[in-house]
Amino acid sequence: MGVDWTKLPPELVESIASNLKVYTDYIRFRAVCCSWRTSIPKIPFHLPPQLPWLMLPPSQSHQSHRAFYDFSTNKVRFLPLPESTNPNKRHCGSSHGWLIILDESPSILLLNPLTRAKLHLPPLFAFPNVDSFNYSDVGKEYSLRSPSGGRYSCNLRQMRDSFIKKIVLSSNPSKDLHFVAIAILNQTGELAYCKYGDDSWCFIEGAQSYSEDVIYCKGIFYAVDKQGGVVICDVRHDSPRVSFIETMNQFIGDMQYLVNSGDELLLVTRHLDLEFNFEHDQSYLIYRTKRFEVSRLVWSGPHWERVKNLYDKMLFIGENSSLSLSASDFTGCMGNCIYFTDDYSETNYDGAFGEHDIGIYKLWDGSIEPLPCYPRNSFFRLRWPTPLWITPSPC
Numbered sequence: 001m002g003v004d005w006t007k008l009p010p011e012l013v014e015s016i017a018s019n020l021k022v023y024t025d026y027i028r029f030r031a032v033c034c035s036w037r038t039s040i041p042k043i044p045f046h047l048p049p050q051l052p053w054l055m056l057p058p059s060q061s062h063q064s065h066r067a068f069y070d071f072s073t074n075k076v077r078f079l080p081l082p083e084s085t086n087p088n089k090r091h092c093g094s095s096h097g098w099l100i101i102l103d104e105s106p107s108i109l110l111l112n113p114l115t116r117a118k119l120h121l122p123p124l125f126a127f128p129n130v131d132s133f134n135y136s137d138v139g140k141e142y143s144l145r146s147p148s149g150g151r152y153s154c155n156l157r158q159m160r161d162s163f164i165k166k167i168v169l170s171s172n173p174s175k176d177l178h179f180v181a182i183a184i185l186n187q188t189g190e191l192a193y194c195k196y197g198d199d200s201w202c203f204i205e206g207a208q209s210y211s212e213d214v215i216y217c218k219g220i221f222y223a224v225d226k227q228g229g230v231v232i233c234d235v236r237h238d239s240p241r242v243s244f245i246e247t248m249n250q251f252i253g254d255m256q257y258l259v260n261s262g263d264e265l266l267l268v269t270r271h272l273d274l275e276f277n278f279e280h281d282q283s284y285l286i287y288r289t290k291r292f293e294v295s296r297l298v299w300s301g302p303h304w305e306r307v308k309n310l311y312d313k314m315l316f317i318g319e320n321s322s323l324s325l326s327a328s329d330f331t332g333c334m335g336n337c338i339y340f341t342d343d344y345s346e347t348n349y350d351g352a353f354g355e356h357d358i359g360i361y362k363l364w365d366g367s368i369e370p371l372p373c374y375p376r377n378s379f380f381r382l383r384w385p386t387p388l389w390i391t392p393s394p395c
Helices: 009-018 022-029 034-039 156-163
Strands: 052-053 066-070 077-080 090-095 098-102 108-111 118-121 130-133 140-145 151-154 164-169 180-185 191-195 213-217 219-224 230-234 243-247 255-261 264-279 284-296 303-307 313-317 323-326 335-341 361-362 389-390
Touching: 009 022, 022 034, 034 284, 090 389, 098 164, 108 156, 108 180, 140 156, 140 323, 151 156, 151 219, 164 191, 164 213, 219 255, 255 323, 264 313, 284 335
Parallel strands: 090 164, 313 335
Antiparallel strands: 052 066, 052 389, 066 077, 090 098, 098 108, 108 118, 130 140, 140 151, 164 180, 180 191, 213 219, 219 230, 230 243, 255 264, 264 284, 284 303, 313 323, 335 361
C-alpha cells in the first residue's frame, strides 16, 4: 500500500520546511497539498540569503515590469516594478533584498521588489553639506557646501546622478526596523549615516576618502579606500566611533570591494583595461575587467593575505552590497568564482562609455565567462541603467 504523504503530522512538515534553504524549494513544498500548505507559514523568515537575481535594463515591451535574470534556472522573471522602470529613476545600490531608488525629487526610496514593501530614508536635502533646497530655483535647486567651505549649486538631475555613489544597509528592514544606512558620497568621498526614523543624515568624521566600498560585518561597518586601507565605523552610539586598521601592504587597482564571507573579511581588487575608441568624430572610453585579486584580512598583524582559492564560495560584486554564498547550496552555480556587474559606466564615473562589463571571473585560471543574458562584445551606448544584483527577499 502506498504512503499518503498528505497525512504527515504538521510538526513533521514544519520540521522539514525549516530545513529548506532555497525560497523556490519552499514554495514548491507548500504547493504539494493543502495540509502541507496550512502547516507552515506563507513567509519563510528562517531562510538564509538567497542567490541574487540580475536586474536587467527596462524593456519597451514590459514598461511597468522589470526583468530579473535567475542564472540558476537560466530564466528571466518579470516583476511589476513601475517605480524602477521610469527613465527618471536611478538605482543607488541594492542591500538585503531592497533596492535604493533616487529620482528628480529629494526622496530616497527603499523598495523590496518581491513584496513591494516601501520605506523612505531622510531626503537628499537632509545631508549636512546641503545648505538649502528650493524647487523655485530652477536649475540650481540645491545649494551645497564643499569640504573647503566653498558654495556651489546643483540641479535636480545632478543630485540624482552624482551626489550619492552607493547606499548600504546594515540589515533587512523587514526584519529589523533598527537598521542603519550608510551613504558613500561621490564627489567628496565622505560617509554619511542615518538610523531608520531619523530626520537627517550625519557625517562620519574622520572617514573621508574611505569611499570605495562599505560592508556591514559583525555589528559594525567597514569602509575601504583606493589602496585597500580600512576604517571601522561603529555607529551604535550617539556619536560614531572611528578606528583604522593599519595594514602593511597596499593594493593598486581600479576599484576595491569589501565582502563579508563567513568569519572572514575579504578585499576584492578589480583591474580594468581602458582604451579610447574613436567613432564618428567622437571618442569613447572602452573598458572591461581584466582580472580580480582577492585577499583576506589577517587580524594578527594586521595584514592582507592573498587568496588563491575560494573553494565553494562565490562572490557577487558591483553596485550591490557585496555578497558571499556557497555554490553547493544552489543549482547551476560555480564555486571559486566572482560574479561581477558593471558599476563603472554610470555618468558619475569619469564619463565612461562602452559595453556593460559583466561576467563570471574564474579564480583558478583567470578566465571570464559571459552570463547568457549579457554576451560580451555587445555595446550599450544608450546610457541604459547598468545591471544590478539583488537578492530576492520574501520578507
